[in-house]
Structure formats: structure tokens, C-alpha cells
Amino acid sequence: MRLQQMNSKKRVYLAAPLFNEMELNYNKSMAKKLSQYFDVFLPQEDGLLLRNLIKAGLPHERAERMVFDADIQAMKESDMLIAILNGAHIDEGVAFELGFSHATGKRCIGFKTDIRQALPTGNNPMIQQSCERIFDSEETLFKWLTKNFKQAEIFSTDTTD
Template sequence: MFDIKFSRRPRAYFAAPLFNEMERRFNVETEIMLAPYIDIFLPQRDGGLLTKLVAEGMSLSLAKKYVFKKDVDAISNSDIVIAVLDGRTVDEGVAFELGCAYALGKLCIGLKTDVRALLATGDNPMITECCHTIVSSVDELIDIVSLPPQVFST
């Protein structure tokens, strides 16, 4: 159970894998469903894709620094981090983003639509214990973020 009050429309950072078309499409489709309720920083759109920046002429070193700074700044400026936890293991970028958000005292919501887990005991507790709640569907996520901005609770 958590109760958090916002005096304005909440800002969320969407931490998710973005390394293939399927992942990026899922991220965009989920962001579209959440957008009526919260403002979302979508790293693939708002932070920049490393491969695209390099293809457009930015050096790899500069592109890495650029993406890192944009994403860390966005996490810092967010109220909520929504972390996609799908897969046998959590994407390493998502793991970092979730840990960063937890250390900054952000509300962390896990989205795990996948039953796979590497460990017989489930996902790594360094991931799951960062999350204030973990939902198993986008519909459950919408139920949480569609609450009035004054109160979020599960």
C-alpha cells in the first residue's frame, strides 16, 4: 500500500528495453494508453537512441554521455518510474534506472507481464524490492495512474 500526493499532473519515466522494433512498439503503445493520466518521458523518443545518434554523426563517446545525462536528468525530474520487468532477467538499463529512481526516493512501479524468471525464487530481490508495487498488465498499471493526481494507492 502506498499513498502519495501530487499537487500537479505526475511525471513518469518509462524504463523499458528499447533495442528492437517489438520493444519500442510496446513502449509507444503503452505510453499512448498512459498519456491521458500522466506525463511520460519515453527514453527512445525523448532521450535519444544511441544507434540513431551515432548514425546521424555524433561520436559514440559523446552519444553515450548524451543519452546517459538525458535519462538520468529525466529520472531526477520524474515523480514515478515505471519499469518493465519482462524477460528471464531484467534489462540492465532498466535495472540501473530503477535503482537510481529508488535511491532518489521516486515512486517505483514494476510492470511484469511475463511469467519467466531466471531464479526458482522469482526475480532478483534487488529489483523487486525497489518496486512499491508490481503489476501484471497494462490495464492494472492504468488503474493505478488513472487515479486523481492527489492520491495514488494500491
């Protein structure tokens, strides 16, 4: 009988705006860093993009439904959501993803390095209260992840020798 070490990573949904090259590149970079700790679902790479479906000839309404259904399924299958909250106004898709994930009992973490905000008091309360924590630097986010999500070791019995 032999013990075999198996990796078990939590699944994280990275909710982020994805409408220009800068956002797309930043999201890829963040997903790569997060993959040290998690299996990352990045909608721009692992999901469907509306612009690509329409370009491929799908009717707009059908393409929207496909994107919506794929992202809902990915959020349901995730253990946690990390929301990029940068901008004076939080991206409406990110706000929806955050709200949906919070309502379904997922851990929700915010990340915001942008000092712009619409309300003089800070984030909209619906955003603020949906997040377990909101980090303002990659350093603090990744320190917290390292402390709270060290790679779990799961041992299974392998009877083939």
C-alpha cells in the first residue's frame, strides 16, 4: 500500500472588467499570480466573450444568453470570487458577479488599488458589504492568501503497487 499526495486547489472566479487591452492584460497577470493558490476561472479566457460570439455570427440575444449561462455555471462551481473593483464606478458585470456569488454563499474578496470612487463615503454599501475583505495592494492580498490558503495536502490510499 502506498500513499499518494494529491493537489487540491480551491476554485476561484476572477471577476474583472474586460473591455480594453489594458484590462485584459491586467486580468491575465492577476490570474497567473492567483493560480499559485487556486484553479482560476478567468471569463475572458475560460468563458465566452460576447464580442467573439457575435463576430462568429450568433444572434445577439443568443450570444448574451450563452455568456450569462456559462458565467453563472462557473460562479456556482467556484469556492470563492475575487472582484477587481477599480474605477470611479465598479464595472456592472463585476457588481453582478459579486452580488450573485455573495447571495449563493461564496466567499467574496475585493481588490481595489484605484483611489477614484463615486461616493464620498467610499464604496457603495452593496459592494462593501458583499466583500469579506477588500485589499488595496497586491502585497497585502497575496500575504493574506498565503496565510489563509496554503496548498492543502490530501492523501489517498493507492493500493496499486
